[in-house]
Amino acid sequence: MAALVLxxxxxxxxxxxxxxxxxxxxxxxxxxxxxDVFSAVIDFVDEL
Numbered sequence: 001m002a003a004l005v006l007x008x009x010x011x012x013x014x015x016x017x018x019x020x021x022x023x024x025x026x027x028x029x030x031x032x033x034x035x036d037v038f039s040a041v042i043d044f045v046d047e048l
Contacts, residue, residue, distance in 0.1 A: 011019050 008019070
């Protein structure tokens with residue numbers, strides 16, 4: 001866990017724009033996956 005924190009800190013200091021772009025892309029992908037899961041649950045419940 002500490003290695004991850006150190007890596008993110010190093011990345012933040014050396015390429016803050018790249019870290020921001022990656023975080024934005026990851027957040028968008030996570031939100032899309034969350035929407036897909038909820039949509040699937042709603043479809044499943046509707047079929048019951």
